Amino acid sequence: MTPGERLSHWARLYGPPLLAFSAALAAWEAIVRINAIPPYVLPAPSLVAATLASDRAILLPALMTTLWTTIEALALAVIGGAGLAILFAQWKWVERSFLPFAIVLQVTPIIAIAPLLLIYLDASSAVLVCAFLVAFFPILSNTALGLASADKNLVDLFALYRASRWQTLTLLRLPAALPYFLGGLRIGGGLALIGAIAAELAAGASGKSAGLAFRIVEAGYRLNIPRMFAALTLVSLAGVAIFAALSALSAFIVGRGRGSGAQ
Amino acid sequence: MTPGERLSHWARLYGPPLLAFSAALAAWEAIVRINAIPPYVLPAPSLVAATLASDRAILLPALMTTLWTTIEALALAVIGGAGLAILFAQWKWVERSFLPFAIVLQVTPIIAIAPLLLIYLDASSAVLVCAFLVAFFPILSNTALGLASADKNLVDLFALYRASRWQTLTLLRLPAALPYFLGGLRIGGGLALIGAIAAELAAGASGKSAGLAFRIVEAGYRLNIPRMFAALTLVSLAGVAIFAALSALSAFIVGRGRGSGAQ
């Protein structure tokens, strides 16, 4: 590609989203200015950006706390979700015995009893548990779907060659499940983040080691709505970054194995 | 099948989960009794069951409120998620322009700014919006994955026969996406429920029209931990019921079209 072609390629790829985003921001700014909406109802994006810059000393450490929780929760969700899916695929009776527990764990709003959790765990562990519970099920569910999607004829082939359970898993079911798993991972990434935020709201630490959720609530309490939006913007940016990173990871993994997934 | 065979079939199918569940409950009861754990730290399952029975007049209406929110949120998530996935599949530039918004919407913890939502919406709409936002992304993501999974050769065939965009969608991409969509739906069902609970925590109404989250928080304030667990049990049961219903729906839909998904 010539530099010119590359430029137009990039423009075609990133032009529309950038345009759409800029348009949305401009509209927001305009609405706020024209209607003179007070900042405690809806701050203009310019004000949010200014706050982001001025309050970075408070917001960035909070972002780190929240991001760290998110990453830990996602890692646990991957291990727990994919691991459970694999166990389920190996032994039907394990699935029949433990799938109900997995569902119960997922749908039980631990967030609602976060105060109780604090009896047994410290605040950051409680947050981690809550965020994990929100993120693990999509990974479990999608991986299970993927493991079951292995080509029936290939399953026959493996049976014929007397492949062990383990071999069938590693050489056939896992590669077949990969695209599904990656789809679940992309869902789980975002969920781990909002799970972390929701859990911080319910059980998070306050003060210095507090995450972004606390900063949002605190700012709301102080009616510092621009800071609230600045914190929110950081969360959104973090979420988009997580999604982009996971998408890139997916593309890399699938690209390496080429043709993975569809023939 | 003879009645005897049918019985043993059912026993094999439902035996393990029932056994596992009973064992878990028995262990819980035993631990509470042996260590004489006071009910305000951890109530025994028997006490929770008794509370469930005695407080049903308070808990059941709250369950209905929460369930209704969940169902509405899930319905919106299906329409929004699947609809957006379809739009994305139809026009690449729509995807490129709006996928970032979808991600931002998903990862922005609206729950954290639920108080502000109350400026524009009443409490139940605010809760609905939050629950919707938690549930819609898995459906969007999985449906998009499914729409893209259509057999390349079949896509060629449709192109060859000059199928319109709409025809390719309805006759090829949608049927191919069905199993993925149903997987996303099962994930979304549970998420709509915990989304509803989390949103009720953040912005939900109190009093007569309150959902289960309020009852849980109220029980917490009033130190009525057995009722808290009873409400929590209801949520879990509701979640399991939603999952079972969606699984049955999946089985029915896939069964009707037989062979759908894998050849």
Add this chain to the structure above:
Amino acid sequence: MLQEVKPRVLVSLRGVGKTFAPGGEALAGVDLEVRAGEFVSLLGPSGCGKSTVLRLVAGLETASAGTISRGFDDVGAAVGFVFQEPTLMPWANVFDNVYLPLRLRGQTRAGAKTPVREALALVGLSGSAEAFPRELSGGMRMRVSIARALVLRPLLLLMDEPFAALDEMTRSRLNDDLLRLQAELGATVVFVTHSVFESVYLSSRIAVMGANPGRIIAEIEPAGGVERDERFRLSAAYARCCEKVSAALRGSGAGEASI
């Protein structure tokens, strides 16, 4: 003054090359002209690029070099394509799979009943209209795919080894049916096969391809204007032509590898 009026050119490939990955040329310098009403067979060793040529003709692949011009889109001619694999919709039964091309043209299900039934009868699957693809044998799936290509009574038929998975009797019956249909419709056929006999029996022209890179190494015209029937199969012209095609194939580099 009498002048032979040549039928118009439907497809023409000039110096066409196709490169899938940098370094590996699948096709190079392919020249091929297909005129209306012709029955052109492509013959050549496995992997020499026959399917690729067919896909290029159909416009499903773009050439890396050379030019392709098609004359069938503007006349709105119906195209039928039998892929090398059956390519059926797994969620639809046999009837619906065959109904697909009609459905895409807005035909109602009721109106499609007769053509679909006829197409299924042609391939001997009248009894399996309600079956789903995964309940069919390999050969039956391929026959569904053939029925789907024929149901539109297309003016251009592209067929990629359609009969390879069929027994010889079904195959030869379908050979005759295909010729009859072609004559009825005045259709043009581009046909990939590995059977020298089949190609000679069916074709008005045979393009023999060679490998590395894929190209056309010979064009042979079996006796024209002769009725295709059992008598033709026993004729000396037929045997001679088969021998000629086989000789051309031997020069193509087929079957050269060994332990």
Add this chain to the structure above:
Amino acid sequence: MLQEVKPRVLVSLRGVGKTFAPGGEALAGVDLEVRAGEFVSLLGPSGCGKSTVLRLVAGLETASAGTISRGFDDVGAAVGFVFQEPTLMPWANVFDNVYLPLRLRGQTRAGAKTPVREALALVGLSGSAEAFPRELSGGMRMRVSIARALVLRPLLLLMDEPFAALDEMTRSRLNDDLLRLQAELGATVVFVTHSVFESVYLSSRIAVMGANPGRIIAEIEPAGGVERDERFRLSAAYARCCEKVSAALRGSGAGEASI
């Protein structure tokens, strides 16, 4: 006292029936015995149940009626199966696909290099070891599948129309290679084909199947003890046998449907 010692029975089907869906019998009353060292071909119209018989023999399908006994598991004989479709792992390249059976037996990749290379050379794919299935032509995919079945040098080979997608020259070369391998290994082969010529050339016994329901309607033994080579192809015995098989096939109900 000299007595002919018959080789032991590897597989025996007695009165085997197979019903997939209530009402439709795919197979009924199939009796078939395969002895060690035999080369048995299954021939019959499309959809008559050849693939099903092969899958029953391999134990991939359970019979709805009758009994199947297998003598190969207890001797630990290696089994190779070429499915009717290539059935390759899309995420693995050609080398890894062929390496699979060795890998499942604990062979290291380094140790597998020689046998995999040999198997690929046999099917003429030495140059494509690094390619992925979707980059191959239909015939090449099938050849990978054949290489995978041969790489174990199996004692029982089940092959479902392995050569249908190959050109005649590759096909006839592989015919000879297959016979040579069988002789070398003393292997037993059960082979599905639609080619009468191929079956007569290859087999020690041909089971001709009929449809509705699938059953064996004739067993024919081509001249035994004769060297399989070009001379055999031109011999009168060969032609007679082909005629006999064709006649049996004509009675099987193949190709009966029509427009």
Add this chain to the structure above:
Amino acid sequence: LDKVTFATNWLAEAEHGGFYQAKADGTYKKYGLDVAILQGGPNANNKLLLATGKIDFNLGANLIQAFDAVKENVPIVAVAAMFQKDPFILMSHPGAGLDRLEDLPGATAFIGKDAFVSVFQWLKTAYGFKEENVKPYTFNSAPFIADAHAIQQGYATSEPFEIERQGGFRPNVFLIADHGYDSYSTTIETTQALIERNPGLVQRFVDASIIGWRNYIHGDNSGANALIKRDNPDIGDAQLAYSREKMKEFGIVDSGDSLTLGIGAMRDERVKSFFEKMTQAGLFKPDLDYRRAYTLQFVNKGVGLDLGRP
């Protein structure tokens, strides 16, 4: 020094000032105590930490929760009441026809869940407030500011300050304690077990805290404010000053009985009166043995009165 942990009910603020004061100026140390102050938060339930023995003392917001503890057999006892008046207020926009408490029941009310299940139940019976009008208050006053015809709950010492700064108007403030809601507030709670095992320790903590409160309200509180700001960096000096000002103005800490009995004072009659009001509001059954919720063993001893009042 005896190590004890005291948990508050919210992020560090002036409403906890006395405890920080005792820590900052060495009063606790003088009484042989090494006190760690554990901040509360929007969703913390420190009462349960107290019940399970993870902490030694807890700040009780009002007596309702103490009665609840009796009802649920949670062995928690209130041993002192640092606030004679509950700072709970209702606010309305000035000039919107909501200038008297009697006007408020018809307005949209932003009420938090904890207030909803306690004070608001009494407001219903006492003044005819209606549940239908309630919208959730989640410690964010923006919805109230945006709706001129709404009312909102708050703390006398806290919300009006930010509302005045951000909303640009001075809200009408109704201190419910002055309208018949006679709960004690900011009680010190501990377990029955600790009272029995080590009453001396409890007494020392109560006495030191009383002195801390006396000094926070009437003395130099800059040391305490520094500690508060360390725990809760977002709180500003203006807010802290405003809170102390309001505590003085409304006599939150020091008024009525405390003027004679000393800060922390409690009397049986007042608890009884409050319990009866709550019974009428339907929160409790009249036969509840509410006396188990508190003890007068550690208060009414005139501690700190000798320090005088500036």
